Amino acid sequence: MTSELAELAQELEASSRSLAESREREAAIETARRELVSWISHDLRTPLASMRAMTEALEDGMASDVPGYYRKIIGQTEQMTAMVNDLLELSKIQAGSLRLRAEPLDLYDLVSDALADLAPLASKRGIRLDGGGDRECMAVADGPSLARAVRNILLNAIIYSRPDTEVHVSVGRDNGNAVVAVQDHCGGIPDEDLPHLFQTGWQKDPARGTAEGLQGSYSGAGIGLSMVAGIVKAHGGWVTVNNVDAGCRFALSLPAGLLPPSSLPGESLPPALADDRHGGTS
Numbered sequence: 001m002t003s004e005l006a007e008l009a010q011e012l013e014a015s016s017r018s019l020a021e022s023r024e025r026e027a028a029i030e031t032a033r034r035e036l037v038s039w040i041s042h043d044l045r046t047p048l049a050s051m052r053a054m055t056e057a058l059e060d061g062m063a064s065d066v067p068g069y070y071r072k073i074i075g076q077t078e079q080m081t082a083m084v085n086d087l088l089e090l091s092k093i094q095a096g097s098l099r100l101r102a103e104p105l106d107l108y109d110l111v112s113d114a115l116a117d118l119a120p121l122a123s124k125r126g127i128r129l130d131g132g133g134d135r136e137c138m139a140v141a142d143g144p145s146l147a148r149a150v151r152n153i154l155l156n157a158i159i160y161s162r163p164d165t166e167v168h169v170s171v172g173r174d175n176g177n178a179v180v181a182v183q184d185h186c187g188g189i190p191d192e193d194l195p196h197l198f199q200t201g202w203q204k205d206p207a208r209g210t211a212e213g214l215q216g217s218y219s220g221a222g223i224g225l226s227m228v229a230g231i232v233k234a235h236g237g238w239v240t241v242n243n244v245d246a247g248c249r250f251a252l253s254l255p256a257g258l259l260p261p262s263s264l265p266g267e268s269l270p271p272a273l274a275d276d277r278h279g280g281t282s
Helices: 002-059 066-095 107-124 143-160 224-234
Strands: 103-106 128-133 138-141 166-174 177-183 238-244 247-255
Touching: 002 066, 066 143, 066 224, 103 107, 103 143, 107 128, 107 143, 107 166, 107 177, 138 143, 138 247, 143 166, 143 177, 143 224, 143 247, 224 238, 224 247
Parallel strands: 128 166
Antiparallel strands: 103 138, 166 177, 177 247, 238 247
């Protein structure tokens, strides 16, 4: 009887610990959700207020540079659209409803398109873009979602790099995997912050520093990198980040093997599972 009671006491104690851990996880998830909603509201409210002020100035005939106002309104609209698209993608990942279409694609071409797309922004910020690596690096992946992930990483590198520096993008192979690596000159990230970069809603500066794209503050709603990690994980790969000379190196590693027997080119892969539900571009 004594041994049975001891076993029962151990089971009750284990159950109690499990319940306590579950409550802590739920509390952390709820806190992260509230912070994410608050930050997104902030990020949407700022351009909306600016757009309203500009449209009222246009309506009253008080705008001195009408074409410039129109360009700014269009730019801020595109910024909000990108944020909403990131949220939709992230919600699919976390709900496990993201579906990928498996097809062979050349990562070099995919990276070249991203470089061409972001070249004007890089030039405006005084950033030189340098691409290189294997001229042909095939992988089996969903083109649109993977292109979104690569573009997001490259955009972050451009925004956070110091002016008159270089962002280097390379495509190659490592231990049989296809790797897309982006190295910037952001000045580096504190080691204690590196594990949090891919957590949904996490930001370095809770005060929402407004210095535009500058080192030391992580602007945005904290969903871009979480989305990138989710997309790459859905492909069976992983994302790593390390401090290197005067900056950071993000590496997206993808299996470069053949299609799984159950998935032929063009067929849908199983829904992506997002097992990191509380764990974030800006």
